[in-house]
Amino acid sequence: MHTAEIRQRWLDFFAERGHTVVPSASLVSDDPTLMFTVAGMVPFIPYMSGLIPAPYPRATSVQKCIRTLDIEEVGKTTRHGTFFQMAGNFSFGDYFKEQAIAYAWELLTTSEADGGYGFDERDLWVTVYEDDDEAIEMWKRIAGLPDRRIQRLGKADNYWHTGQAGPGGPCSEIYFDRGPEFGAEGGPAVDDSRYLEIWNLVFMQYLLDDVKSKTDFTVVRELPKKNIDTGLGVERVAFLKQGVANMYETDQVRPVLDLAAQLSGRRYGANHDDDVRMRVVADHVRSALMLMADGVTPSNEGGGYVLRRLLRRSVRSMRLLGVDAPTFTELFPASRDAMKAAYPEVETNYDRIARLAYAEEENFLGTLASGTSILDLAVAKTKQAGTRQLPGDTAFLLHDTFGFPIDLTLEMAEEAGLTVDRSAFDSLMLEQRTKAKADAKAKKTALADLSVYSDFRAKGETVFTGYEYLQTETKVLGIIVDGKSVTRATTGQTAEVILAETSLYAESGGQEADAGTIIGKGFELEVLDVQKPVKGLISHRVVVRSGEVGVEDAATTVVDPEWRRGATQAHSATHLIHAALRQVLGPDAHQSGSYNKAGYMRLDFNWNQALSPETRSEIEEIANSAIRRNLEVETRVMTLDEAKDLGAMALFGEKYGETVRVVDIGGPWSRELCAGTHVASSSEIGLINLVSESSVGSTNRRIESLVGIDAFRDLTTERAIVSQLTTNLKTPREQLPDRIAELLASLKAAEKRIAEFESAALAQRIPQLVEAARTANGVTIVREEVGSLRSADDLRSLVTSVRGRLGSAPAVVALAAEVNGKPSVIVAVNEAARERGVKAGPLAKTAAGVLGGGGGGKDDIAQGGGTDILALSAALDAVVAGLRL
Structure with missing residues (x-):
């Protein structure tokens, strides 16, 4: 069966x-x-x-x-x-x-x-x-x-x-x-x-x-x-x-397990460790497939982190089976075909799932290559130190920072003839998990006890009237203060107010909550936030500005019209940008998240490379063209199946009931399921100014835009800057890029010439510094302040050059300078001095202590710095005193 x-x-x-x-x-x-x-x-x-x-x-x-x-x-x-x-x-x-x-x-x-x-x-x-x-x-x-x-x-x-x-x-x-x-x-x-x-x-x-x-x-x-x-x-x-031994051998899982065996050239049932790895691959590929089908994308936090871990454990297990090449292009289709009879969405959404999975595998294979290089260095260092155990903190660093799995570290260390301090690694992992659990517990504790809302929700759903009205007469059903239901709230108190009806939009679908007030006979409430703590119930977090509000009081919700206008512009602009993205990049550029408020919108979408300036401009132009065309915005309520038949786009990660709201902008040009507030026609948006496009993960990009009057103000600011540049540079606007490029080239050439002059000037100072050397107990010492320098590299070059001129006898060079307005001391010690026990690191640290800072370095050369420029001479004196010759 x-x-x-x-x-x-x-x-x-x-x-x-x-x-x-x-x-x-x-x-x-x-x-x-x-x-x-x-x-x-x-x-x-x-x-x-x-x-x-x-x-x-x-x-x-x-x-x-x-x-x-x-x-x-x-x-x-x-x-x-x-x-x-x-x-x-x-x-x-x-x-x-x-x-x-x-x-x-x-x-x-x-x-x-x-x-x-x-x-x-x-x-x-x-x-x-x-x-x-x-x-x-x-x-x-x-x-x-x-x-x-x-x-x-x-x-x-x-x-x-x-x-x-x-x-x-x-x-x-x-x-x-x-x-x-x-x-x-x-x-x-x-x-x-x-x-x-x-x-x-x-x-x-x-x-x-x-x-x-x-x-x-x-x-x-x-x-x-x-x-x-x-x-x-x-x-x-x-x-x-099905008469098999376990869940891994059932019809929905076994095809991936068999394919992992085939790709690795190993037989399932022949070796316990290999069997475990094949089962991990089969389980994790299916789990990742189902998570991505429900809208989860790989990331470094939350559910995205769990997904990324599943994908990486799959790659890791295939590598432990001896397969270094990419395998997701074969494993994921096998899992799709095994699951699609029960869950058709894995086939419907497979193009998106595949793009995410394949990109994640490619990125992690690169991570494994980098981690291998780091591990090789750690192995060499461990052997050089004469020990046979890789430190636990090194293994943890590889795991935590570079995503390098511990069992891969164990395997590769064993190949190099080393063990790993597993107890130290486990201790660090436990510390991390304990902290994570504490954070999760704190977060869980911070959430309100939802049971306080049960009596209010039992009275029915809150009626939202804000699609048609900015003001609504209603009644106070409940008041919550400090997580407890109360009958009244007075001036100065912050409370949650539950109403029978409201025109105030609750934060959802990426749209920020409305700003506004709730007024009644003898009270005025400023609305701080509007949320849906449980399905069907809207709660208003308010501060009582005047009077006293009680349960059963009549009240009127009043939406700030300017805020709502800006919010509708921004939300409708999000739909336009999404439609423009898909028009330019294709259907794979699917929205994965959004946030909009008055004057601003951002949209995250599935894509794995930066957009060129030309592509950004094209997207912006298409969106603004839709504004100029004054497209009609129509909203309709229908069943979810009807909306899908109509071609309305459902967003991954969003949850929809049986009845949904469809928002059309220009008919099918932009057709999405959306419960947000929108303009009546696209021209009301005014203007979209795409201000940035950036990465928010290996497979996700983010577009940010200003909308309406905020977009206009940003453009006027840019216009003022351009006008100032044309005046100061005496160059027409269209020639500014070339003119600025010329100036930058000239500046770079001038900086190069200055550096050459300064380098020559430093070289001329070397003989003087060598002549200033004195000898104490058989050690040659150069201790000098050299004034102001552009960089610590110049000071380091000067120190090493002087040390090189002092011959093979024991020598110590300590030079101090003001570098970019801060004091700096560099100490260099030659081999003969080091043989006598003189080390640069402790000397530089001593100098830094006098300067009010910190320092250190290697035995042959080290640097110290601080904040007290007037203490440079004293810092050099401390270096000399630290020689104890």
């Missing part, structure tokens, strides 16, 4: 039993405390917690999931996979424990011919929470299970909660007995390798509080509406139904 069929049978089974089929949410989680969707129930948490009323009484989904906490274990065991699919059926106050058990048993044991999974009843075991006698009775009655195949386990295994105060409850897990060749008899309580968990049924029936750990919490009371949350591991069912 193919994995795609397992997925479809699940959805069909529950759809036939009254469940709403909910499409998989994005791998990028909406939950602010999660980077990725890590479990099938994550998209349903707001409904289970009561934060948002459930739009249906029962639902089913097959959710795409990503977990990266155990990424180092991927391939080593059959349990760990980065990407996986979790099938779930959910009830929100509808059916409960008995029906959930009945559904599970029916689907698992119904024959394949009748639409089920066809498991033999004799191979199935269940575990229940130790005190859940009710579940045990149901398993016996519904499934006819004997006592021996029902096992009681404690909270650590059979109790579920979110880790925070809220809903939770006991769970019951279904296991498949793989047979005696996989372990000891006696059920999952004895051996959970032989007995494989395939389905978990959570009976969410209690309100929990004081949650300290998985097992330490307080049950407050039963929930008024009990929920069901179940999850079946699709990959686990797949490898059982």
